[in-house]
Amino acid sequence: MNSVRKSKYSMVWTIVLSIVSVLYIMPIILVLINSFKRKAYISREPFSLPNADTYAGFSNYVSGAEKIGIVSAFINSVIVTVGSVILIILCCSMCAWYITRVKSVFSKIMFYLCVFSMIVPFQMVMFTLSKVSDTLHLTNPIAIVVVYLGFGAGLSVFMFCGFAKSIPLEIEEAAMIDGCNPIQTYFQVVMPILKPTCISVAILQAMWIWNDYLLPSLILDKTKYKTIPIAIQYLKGGYGSVDMGAMMAMLIVAVVPIIIFYLICQKYIIEGVVAGAVKG
């Protein structure tokens, strides 16, 4: 009796949540539908399906891709994100291990500066950071990884420190006694233990860097290099009229890789977010 009631109750919620879920992905579906309409019809009737008059085929995709160079923007985004994440993982985990094992004034200062940097909003350093990176010529997609390492170090070092502290000292000492130097100890003992944290940090930083607009738009030489968010914003242009067709098509191009990546790595992404939130 009780279980019958319970399953009925559960069915009702399944139906309700199914409806909500469909509404939840509606915005993306709408953009997808509109990306196949002629641009003049998009603002006028955004909620209707394309018909014989309004159907535009893939022309929006072609014109959008040409206007903003979406292919090179995609490549730039990949270079910046992958490069920065690898550098952050490697350098910050090494630094965090150093900080937790070497008790010195430097370690203390570095740790508290990292914690402090987490609450500083980007606007605080945006002007000066862009001047510093100009002076140091960090204005291309490869050199900008240094800026991301610097600005992302706070959270990453803090997260790695939390986990590095819990590694038993005996394991490291055993490795040292067996003749490992610190480099070998780090790569063969510490790094494997830190692997779950590496994944969490990598996911959090990748989400941030891939979607970041303001930092690269101020630092990169925009006449030569665009990332995807910069390219999308560029489509809006300085003047009033926006090519809505190209905009819709490029929004889909920007969203689809993320959704595919999410569906493949969902487990890691969700674990990473939980771990990051609990520690951060």
Next chain:
Amino acid sequence: MNGKVLKKYFPLFALPTFLAFLIGFVVPFVMGIYLAFCKFTTVSDAKFVGLQNFRDIFNDPEFIHALWYTALFTVVTVITINFFGFAIAMLLTKGIRGTNIFRTVFFMPNLIGGIVLGYIWQLIINGVLALFGLTLTFSEVYGFWGMVVLMNWQQIGYVMIIYIAGIQNVPGELLEAARIDGATNSQVLRKVILPMVMPSITICTFLTLTNSFKLFDQNLALTNGAPSNKSELLALNIFNTFYGRTGYEGIGQAKAVVFFLIVGIIATIQLVLTNRKEVQQ
């Protein structure tokens, strides 16, 4: 002993991060603090003017407006996001059929970047408003609620994930004991579940609070301040002060310092207050 050996390896282990941290954070931060007290157009022509910039800020009606607009926006989004996120998390921990699919769907918008989100919602909100012959540029009220809906869409999934983890950590015996003692559903929620997930509530409030307060990309893409900078949040106001007109860089930097102080104070108060309420496990 371990530490002593490692110390010799400072240049390899700690120096790269430290140098990048100097370039990416410490130097710009210190320069930023100094420049807030200067009049300048580039870093090299800075002239010290004392507190003048800070006096100018509070005579700037747009900044004061942005401050209140942001405060109200933050309050509304923190409440709505956490309420809906928690409610969905409660439903998704009851073993309803399809839980995994729902979780996947609700979390998805979180991965989409702010600029892209802004333009997706611009289409929809302008589409709805067009039915009444309006657009987002008519009033800052539309921009406000547009951003509230957008932030809810983006962040509900995020806090939901954290709440699910928190609710699943509540020991089953505790819930059973409460039921045997005759507690009703709402009593179980208020007296057992809520206190037990207090750490998650702390985290989620803190995250949504700072996310809303520092919101920039979504604001830029959705309204860009229209009409006439009335729908500017603080971050966008600071950006426009810097890059919108020359000669106001010092004021922009001073605004950024005020912004930083507010974020810092909120973060500290929030952590102190909610830490007290947490149940020791």
